[in-house]
Amino acid sequence: MSKKLLLFLIMIAFLSVSFVFALEDNPHNETPVNLEEEDMLYKNSNNSYEARIVDHANLLTQNEKEKLLKEMIPLTDYGNILFFSTDATTEEYYAIHVYQSFYGTSTGSLFMIDAEHNKTSIFSEGKNKQIITNYKVYSIDKSLSSYMSQKNYYGCASHAFSKFNTLLSGGIVLEPLRYASSVFIALTLSFLLSFLFLLFKYKNKTNINQEELYDFHHTQGKVTVNKTGTRHDDGPYPYNHRY
Amino acid sequence: MSKCPHCGGEIQFSVEKQKVHCNYCGADFDASELVQDTKKAKKVEDLSQKETLSGKSYLCSQCGATLLSFDETAVTFCSYCGSQNVLEDKLVVQTAPDFIIPFSKTQEECIANYKEAITNAWFCPNYMKSDLVVNRFRGIYMPYELYNLHFSGDCVNKGEKYADFKDDFIYYDQYDLHSEVDSTCNGISFDLLSKYYDEYSQSIPFDYKEAKPFNSNYLPGFYADCKDLDESVYDEKAIKIAENISRRHLMHNPVYMNYNCQDPKVPYQITERKTGLCPVYFTAIRDKDNKHLHYAIINGQTGKVCADLPVDFKKYLLFSILFAIPLFFFVNSLGIIFPSIINGFALFAAIAGTAIFLKQLIKCNEKEKRDKDIGYYSHKKDEKTSKEKTEKTKQAKGIIFLANFGIISMLILTGVLVISGKAFIKLYGLTGFHYVASFVMVVLLLWFFLFNFFANIKGRVQPDFQIFDNSFLVKIIPSVIIPTIIVILNPISDYYYYISSVISLSLILLSFYDLVKLQNKLASRPIPQLEKRGGDEHE
Structure with a gap:
């Protein structure tokens, strides 16, 4: 294998390994979630998936919660669906922790609003994760920025769940x-x-060093070694030499 | 030249029959038997008397090339430049070479191979296999030199081994590595024509086991060129080739590696040099602008084709667009097409395009100057030129090193950014480290471009060597700078990333036209302007 090709392969391997390491791991955090406090809950009788609203930050009015719950109900055909709001400082990957605290690894999706930082988070688990991919999450997230800037939290959540519904029902x-x-x-x-x-x-493939092109014969005897002398080079710390 | 012993008519060598054929009476003769008979007929006492090579020479008034004809067929165009201004010059008589490899492939077979090679080159324009081109193939005997090298005896190479580390000095013991070697390398060959590019002759090697003692009866029906190089021109190169081959055999013995002998050599001696004639079918095809040539050469013994293949941009464009369709679906399925990723890809593509262009430009320059063509430079016999050539080669190598260093640095930096986990996935979340890395990346890029720009201006590279073609420069520099600025500024809105990527990628796509243009330049030669050979041709 030529040196250039070997160097190229090493670089590709290096970049590929780097890419793998760049992927994010699941977090380890212990922030407890109050499972007892729930504002609204709906349970699908066919598959026991739930639609739940947990509004710790009091971002929604009662009316808005009821409307939002109605919009979340169709999503229970595909998995659990959770709306969560918080105004406490959250560490990274909190959305994952919240969802798993409620539903573990069961299929479902979470939409979270962090009022403290004015940002949204979307997390999916199970089959939903295969449909609502990273890019879809990113795309939906970007489309919510105008709602968040106007602090229209109901509109934000409604838009998000509408996108979920489109995706989960097979739409584009x-x-x-x-x-x-x-x-x-x-x-x-x-x-x-x-x-x-x-x-x-x-x-044009030319290789004048190809042995097959010529009439080449080579016989070689044993190699004998005779010492002829000694030489020296500067060591790693040449400034320590004594002169 | 022999005549038919039956009817005295003109004879020609028939490739299909591999015999000498009389066109008048239809008789066939073995070429070597015909020589013996002819000499006997002439009552030549010494049958080992060396033959002479005599023919009518035709001189091209445009490029000065000469061609020898051995029958009554007139030369109507020049094989080296395609010009039709060819004049009959004089009768040439030369000492005959030692061997000849007769044509064993007919012109039709070779043309079929050529057409197949053109068909396999998907982007080659159709005119390259048109009748106008293939009808101009001409069977020519090229003068070659064959080397036989040998060494037998004690082969000594130097080696050393780490001995000690004392008083801040590292000590190495030095050794002589002796080995009884008996090594022969026969059949290393080079063309003896200064105008015949070395890379052609090396691309179509001949099988010298089929070489026959020279016999002028193989010549009628074909043409020949006269050598214009000294026979010792390629001595060093022949020895070097033999050394390279023998090194691989020597290195089978682990002793050489153990004693750090990285470059063991067998000191070959040239035991024999033979000159001969080797068969090629040759044609020169002029470019559309009539300033460059594409050569096509076919080995008349093996049928192997070596040709300058230009690129039809329309074919390349069509292929690329069709290939883009499955790639589009593949890219879409990846699910990582974030705006920052697109921006980063645009930057990467611009750098890759620049690196390819620079390498091609340097190759093009080397090809035009024929830096590696030993025969061409020895023919010039100009010391200053050969010094200039060495200097230019060093500078060209320096630029290649810089181009490689720039691209490698870019890749390493990109890898560093990716390892930190924030670059390809979430560039919008840059930390201070990334700003520093991005800044260093931009500085490297600017240095890479500016160095070459100033090097060109100050003439540190040869004055007529333009490192950057202007149209390519205009397209590629903005396509590098714009995405880099976006990476550093890290705007919130994705539209900046999209706009930057679209501009950059559009410019990159346009720059591929320049790349193809350069590739076509690489696949063509300047029309030769050769010195006219004068004086007495008798040897």
Whole structure:
């Protein structure tokens, strides 16, 4: 294998390993969640999945909670659905901890509003996780920024659950910018790979050092070794030399 | 030249029959038997008297190339430059070479191989296999030199081993490694024409076991070129090739590695040099702008094809667009197309494009100057030129090193950013470390571009060597700078990332036209302007 190819493979391996290490791990935190306090709850009689609203930060009015619960009920066909709000300082990955505190690893989704930091979090588990992927979460999150900036928490949650419903029922969330970007990336990759393929295919293969081209015979006896002398080089700390 | 012993008519060597054929009476003769008979007929007492090579030379008034013809067929165009201004010059008589490898593939077979090679080169324009091109293939005997090398005896190489570390000095014991070696390397060959590019002759090796003692009866029906290089020009290179091959055998013995002998050599001696004629089918195809040539050479013994293959941009574009369709679905399925990722990809693609362009440009320059063509430079016999050549080669190597260093640094930095877990996934969450890393990345990029820019201006590289083509420069620099600025500024709105990526990727896509243009330049040669050979050709 040529040195250049070996170096290239090492670099690709290096970047791939780096990428794997860059993926986030699950957190370890012990912040307790008060499981007793629940504002609204609905249990689906067919599959015992729940729709639950836990509004610790008091972001929603009673009316809004009732309306939101009605919108969450259809989502129980697919799994548990939880709305959670908090105004306490939360560490990273708190959303995961909240959901697992209520439902463990059961299929479902959580929508959380952190009023302290004015940010939203979405977490899914089980089958829902395969549908509401990282990019979908990112996309939905971005679409909620206007609601959050206006502190329209009901509108924010309603919009989020509406997106969940579209995705879980098999619908498509249009992401025109993403598709356009994918087109550009695909074209660039295609042009680049085609050009590299062209370079490889068009190379006139010459190797004048190929033994097969010549009439080569070689016999070699045992190698004997004779010492001829000694030399020295500076050590790792040359400034310590005594002169 | 022999005549038909039956009817006295003109004879030609028939590739299909591998015999000498008389076009008048249809008789076939073995080439070597015909020589003996002819000499007997002439009552030549010494049958081992060396033959001469005589033919009519045709001189190209455009490039100065000469071609020898051995029958009544006139030369109507020049094989080296495609010009039709070819004049009959004079009768040439030379000392005959030692061997000849006769044509064993017919022109039709070779053209079929050529057309297959063009078909396999997907992006090659169709005119390269048109009748206009293939009908201009001409069977030419090229002068070659064959080396036989040998060494037998005690082969001594130097080695050393770590001995001690004392008083801040590291001591190494030095050794002589002796080995009884008997090594032969026969058949190393080089062309003896300064105008024939070395890379062609090395791409179509011949099997010298089929070489026959020289016999002029193999020549009629074909052409030949006369050597214009001294026979010792390639001595050093021949020895080096033999040394490279023998090194692999020597290194099988672990003693050499144990004693840090990284480059063991067998001191070959040249035992024999033979000159001969080797068969090629050759043609030169002029570019559309009539300033460059594409050469196509086919080995007349094995049928192997070596050709300059240009790229049809329309074919390349169509292939890339079709290939982009499955890639689009693949990219979409990855689920990681965040705006920051797209921006980072645009940056990476711009750097990759620049690195490819720079490497191609340097290759193009080396090819035009023929830095590695030993025969070409020895023919010039100009000391200053050879010094300049060494200097230019060093500078070109320096630029390649810088280009590689720049791209490797970029990749390492990217890897560092990814390891910290915040770059490819969530660039918007940059910490101070990332700002520093991004800043260093930009500084490296700027240094990479500015160094080459100033190097060009100050003429540290040869003055006529433009490192950057202007149109490529205009496209690629903004496509690098814009995404880098976005990475550092880290705007909140995704639209900045999208706009930056679209601009950058669009410019990169446009720059591929320049890359293809450069590849076409690499696959073409300047029209030769050769010195006319004058004086008495009798040897």
